[in-house]
Amino acid sequence: MARNPIQFQPGLSLPAFLEQYGTEEQCRAALFQHRWPKGFVCPECGNTTGCQLARGLYQCHHCHHQTSLTAGTIFHATHLPLATWFLAIYLLTQRKNGLSALQLSRELGVSYNTAWKLKHKLLQVMHERNQGERLAGRIEIDDAYLGGERPGKRGRGAEHKVPFVAAVQTDDDGYPQRVQLRRVSGFTLAEVRRYAHAAIAPGSQVVSDGLGCFRAFESPDYTHERLITGGGRASAQIPAFNWVNTVLGNVKNAITGSYHAIRGQHVPRYLAEFEYRFNRRYDLKAMIPRLLTGAARTPPMPYRLLKLAEPYT
Incomplete structure (x- = not known):
């Protein structure tokens, strides 16, 4: 019997996942790419130029707003x-x-x-x-x-x-x-x-x-x-x-x-x-x-x- 190609697709193996996302640096680089695919964008004013500070923050060159990589995302304030x-x-x-x-x-x-x-x-x-x-x-x-x-009424x-x-x-x-x-x-x-x-x-x-x-x-x-x-x-x-x-x-x-x-x-x-x-x-x-x-x-x-x-x- 022929196998369903969708059901039997290999997916991403754990070793392959760890090779791609196994370190904190790799994960930060991946998140940066998914959040700002065309480069940094200030969430405050929309300016596209900025710099990375020593504390891991990004500062906008225009309004000087500082933001972290995770701020404003589902990862916000994570420890x-x-x-x-x-x-x-x-x-x-x-x-x-x-x-x-x-x-x-x-x-x-x-x-x-x-x-x-x-x-x-x-x-x-x-x-x-x-x-x-x-x-x-x-x-x-x-x-x-x-x-x-549950006790009581049943059905619809x-x-x-x-x-x-x-x-x-x-x-x-x-x-x-x-x-x-x-x-x-x-x-x-x-x-x-x-x-x-x-x-x-x-x-x-x-x-x-x-x-x-x-x-x-x-x-x-x-x-x-x-x-x-x-x-x-x-x-x-x-x-x-x-x-x-x-x-x-x-x-x-x-x-x-x-x-x-x-x-x-x-x-x-x-x-x-x-x-x-x-x-x-x-x-x-x-x-x-x-x-x-x-x-x-x-x-x-x-x-x-x-x-x-x-x-x-």
């Missing part, structure tokens, strides 16, 4: 070596499933709290990079919930469960190209309309089940194929929903297999991690520099903000 951050980026991008903060702390040799903050800052980068992307073409879409069973809308929309863009041969996993406030017509406007390109062909909120796609902007499935295991085997059901199964297995528990306010970042890796799976080696570029362009995310609930995006 960790950049080599530790880069190794975390390697570990989070070069594997199929997620990596818990506990396991990350063991592999990096840092405390659990440090590993949790580092991991969630990098997931925030993935989350923000995903937001500007839209699906187009043929799209399978379904409703889903994330979260374990059960307490402690987080609702999210799962959408898969397929090519002309029916194979999955890109996914979207976006938390919503609930499965209402108004909320799905808001999601559609932000995430699905006009002209797309949307295939959904009979859930009433998906009537949001019955507009001149979309072609909507609405299939009444009836629910249960049989509905999950309908060919029209093959890939969205497969993705949902993989998402839940990846999350429940990697994390002991996740809090509702952090669900968007966990979903973003799966979405980010899936949509960039065609070139594992390139995922590291792409995430570095995103990290250099993502504003600081202090711990107090990491703990807050994410907006419904």
Whole structure:
């Protein structure tokens, strides 16, 4: 049987990674290139000339503003070596499933709290990079919930469960190209309309089940194929929903297999991690520099903000 070339691509080996990013000097040079690819740019006035001071700061020749290499990025005010951050980026991008903060702390040799903050800052980068992307073409879409069973109400809308929309863009041969996993406030017509406007390109062909909120796609902007499935295991085997059901199964297995528990306010970042890796799976080696570029362009995310609930995006 022929092997899937995407699934069996080599990626970047650990020795190759260490050869490229194994020292602090290499990491600083790489971050400089990703933050200022055409040379230093003053974050205060935009001037493109400056000098490096003895303390590792950069000073603008025009306004004399001083900045560090990490200031204003996701690495802002970090006390960790950049080599530790880069190794975390390697570990989070070069594997199929997620990596818990506990396991990350063991592999990096840092405390659990440090590993949790580092991991969630990098997931925030993935989350923000995903937001500007839209699906187009043929799209399978379904409703889903994330979260374990709790005493009381069960099923749709059960307490402690987080609702999210799962959408898969397929090519002309029916194979999955890109996914979207976006938390919503609930499965209402108004909320799905808001999601559609932000995430699905006009002209797309949307295939959904009979859930009433998906009537949001019955507009001149979309072609909507609405299939009444009836629910249960049989509905999950309908060919029209093959890939969205497969993705949902993989998402839940990846999350429940990697994390002991996740809090509702952090669900968007966990979903973003799966979405980010899936949509960039065609070139594992390139995922590291792409995430570095995103990290250099993502504003600081202090711990107090990491703990807050994410907006419904």
